[in-house]
Amino acid sequence: MDTSLDRAKALLAANPLVDGHNDLPIAMRLHAAYDFDRLDIGQPAPALHTDIPRLREGRVGAQFWSVYVPSRLQGDHAVSATLEQIDAVYAMIHRYADTFGLATTADEVAKVFASGRVASLMGMEGGHSIDCSLGTLRAMYALGVRYLTLTHNDNVPWADAATDEPAQCGRGLSPFGEEVVREMNRLGMLVDLSHVSADTMRAALRVSEAPVIFSHSSTRAVCDVPRNVPDDVLAALPGNGGVCMVTFVPDFVAPACAQWRAEAAEAAWAQGVNPRDLQAFFPFADEWKKAHPKPDATLADVVAHVEHAREVAGIDHIGVGGDYDGTDTLPLGLEDVSGYPRLFAALLDRGWSEADLVKLAGANALRVLRDAEEVAADLQQRRGPSLATYADLDGDANAVAGRAV
Numbered sequence: 091m092d093t094s095l096d097r098a099k100a101l102l103a104a105n106p107l108v109d110g111h112n113d114l115p116i117a118m119r120l121h122a123a124y125d126f127d128r129l130d131i132g133q134p135a136p137a138l139h140t141d142i143p144r145l146r147e148g149r150v151g152a153q154f155w156s157v158y159v160p161s162r163l164q165g166d167h168a169v170s171a172t173l174e175q176i177d178a179v180y181a182m183i184h185r186y187a188d189t190f191g192l193a194t195t196a197d198e199v200a201k202v203f204a205s206g207r208v209a210s211l212m213g214m215e216g217g218h219s220i221d222c223s224l225g226t227l228r229a230m231y232a233l234g235v236r237y238l239t240l241t242h243n244d245n246v247p248w249a250d251a252a253t254d255e256p257a258q259c260g261r262g263l264s265p266f267g268e269e270v271v272r273e274m275n276r277l278g279m280l281v282d283l284s285h286v287s288a289d290t291m292r293a294a295l296r297v298s299e300a301p302v303i304f305s306h307s308s309t310r311a312v313c314d315v316p317r318n319v320p321d322d323v324l325a326a327l328p329g330n331g332g333v334c335m336v337t338f339v340p341d342f343v344a345p346a347c348a349q350w351r352a353e354a355a356e357a358a359w360a361q362g363v364n365p366r367d368l369q370a371f372f373p374f375a376d377e378w379k380k381a382h383p384k385p386d387a388t389l390a391d392v393v394a395h396v397e398h399a400r401e402v403a404g405i406d407h408i409g410v411g412g413d414y415d416g417t418d419t420l421p422l423g424l425e426d427v428s429g430y431p432r433l434f435a436a437l438l439d440r441g442w443s444e445a446d447l448v449k450l451a452g453a454n455a456l457r458v459l460r461d462a463e464e465v466a467a468d469l470q471q472r473r474g475p476s477l478a479t480y481a482d483l484d485g486d487a488n489a490v491a492g493r494a495v
Contacts, residue, residue, distance in 0.1 A: 098434035099149055101444055101451070106151030106203040107430055108452030110305035110335035110411030111213065111284070113156045114140045115175045115182075117415040120369070124178045126185050139414035139426040142189050147428040151203045152193065152452060154305060155179050156416065157235065158215035161244040162367055165221055172219040176212060176233050183210055194234050196460040213282060213305060216242030217249055217270070222480040224273050236459070237280035237305060240267070240290060243366035248484060250287040252316035253366055262289030266483040268297045273476045275300045278466030280459065283307075283323075284337075284411070287316070291323045300465040301331035301458040306411035308342045308395040309334075309402070315341065315348045324402040331461055333454045334403060335411030336395045338424050340387035343395055347419075350384050372418045389423035393436055396450070405446050409455045 092100075114131070115124075117138055122129035135141040145153075157175035159168055183190040191202035193209040202209035212235045220226040220238070227238070240263075241251035248267035250258045258264055263271070271294055274281050281298050283291045284307040294302060310318035319334055327334060340347040355365035358374050365371045399408045414420070414427050423432050434447055442450075 094435040094438040095431055097438055097444075098431040098447075101434065101447055102149030102151065102431060105448045106199065106209065106452040106456070107149055108152040108154075108199070108209075108409065108455040109150060109430075110154050110303065110409060110455065111156050111215075111337070111416065112140060112153050112412065112414050112427070113158055113416030114138065114414070115155055115178045116158050118178060118182075119175070124174070124181065126182065131182075132186060132189075139420065142186060144426050144428040145189070145208060148426075148430045150208055150427060150430065152199045152209035152211065154211045154213045154237065154411075156215045157212050157219075158242070158416070159219060160367060160369055161216055161218050161242045164218060168218045169221050169226060172214060172230070173233075176230075176235065179210065179212055192234065194236060195463060196456045199456060199459070211236050213237035213239065213280075215239045215282075216285070217246035218242070218244075220270075222247060222266070224270070224476050224478065227270065227273060227279070228277065228475060231277045231279050235279065237282045237303060238270075238274060239282040239284055239305060240270070240286050240294065242285050243368070247480060250290050251285055252287050253285075256287060256289070258289065260289055262287055262291070262293035263297065264484045266478065266480045268293070269476055269478045269483055271297045272299070275462075275465055276469040276473060276475070278463050280462055283319075285317065288320055288323065291319070292326075295323070295326050295330050295332075298330065299469065300462040301333070302327075303332055303409075303455070303458060304334040304411070306335060306337035306339070306413045306416075308336050308339075308392075309398045311402075312395050312398050313343055313345050313348055313391075315351075317342050319399075321402050324399060324407075327403045327407040331407075331458065333407050333409045333458050334399050335409035335455065336392065336399055338392055338412045338414075338421055339417045340384075340391075340419050340421055341417075343391040343421065344385065344387035346385040347387050350379075350382070353382070354378050368416075375418060384419065387419075387421040389421055389429075389433060389436055392421055392424060392433060393440065396433075396437065397440075400446075405449055406454055406457075408450055409452070410450065
């Protein structure tokens with residue numbers, strides 16, 4: 091008789107698991123300067139959460155690779171670093187062509203998955219990557235980027251982040267920020283609301299004509315941290331058509347881990363380390379936890395978020411976004427990308443139907459991508475590229491760091 095794990099593996103072999111967020115590109119930048127000879131992910135790579143053997147074991151069918159750069163990079167530096175990240179994804183796909191295939195549409199995801207490879211999409215993590223330029227946004231789309239997370243941990247001039255001090259006077263998005271959302275809709279680029287403030291979430295839902303995503307966020311009712319999605323926003327997703335892709339980050343899924351993170355952040359600030367700068371904070375946290383052991387999160391904690399999101403938003407509006415290689419620790423049972431079948435087995439054991447698990451795995455995410463493509467096709471018949479500028483709409487040219495205006 092097949093076990094729940096056997097059934098989960100069979101389900102994911104037949105239906106694409108679409109993960110919303112994996113930070114392997116920035117991990118390769120930090121560990122090996124993008125040199126796949128120095129760090130060959132075709133072999134087991136213990137320094138990472140992600141390598142090809144574990145992707146295969148985890149039955150990953152499609153992956154949004156994050157082309158994230160730290161928000162301490164601004165202006166042209168942020169743009170060029172993002173381009174390097176995109177280049178690294180292309181290099182990875184080319185080098186491991188028997189494992190990966192580029193995908194920029196829902197149909198291409200299905201085609202690559204049918205070929206037995208991992209469909210590879212790209213998402214920018216933070217509006218600093220476009221440097222307040224709609225032309226840069228369009229160029230990134232032309233290079234294959236299919237979502238933009240409006241902020242990372244720090245505000246951008248036109249949008250508030252969840253973990254920074256509000257700057258938009260409660261509106262979340264400035265007029266230029268609203269124009270960014272509208273231009274993303276026209277392009278067919280998904281509006282990603284992970285990392286943004288609740289006010290920004292609500293503003294984007296009001297403005298967006300296409301479904302939005304949360305590429306890697308969990309639920310605030312289960313773990314009360316700003317990075318998670320409040321219930322009123324989850325409840326609004328059916329009206330928008332969007333999807334919340336539940337993340338596995340312990341500090342966002344387990345209240346005890348969230349408390350530990352808050353205490354570590356306070357200690358970091360006291361020593362001059364900005365906890366919003368993950369490249370600075372993670373080494374600090376590694377040292378700090380030697381004297382202050384971090385609690386464990388578990389697979390059951392993630393299950394609680396998935397089920398709460400289903401209860402509030404509905405089965406058609408949930409997905410998964412692990413955030414592998416973008417966090418320092420992970421829940422027991424989900425330590426690397428091989429763990430997805432264990433999550434789906436646990437949900438089978440809790441009575442989830444296979445039809446509902448197919449939606450969670452990737453059908454919902456692909457429907458959102460296809461819907462965004464249809465909205466874009468319609469909008470492109472009615473309006474051309476926006477020529478608006480930050481200075482025109484927000485009236486503060488000096489706030490655009492590093493750009494000639």
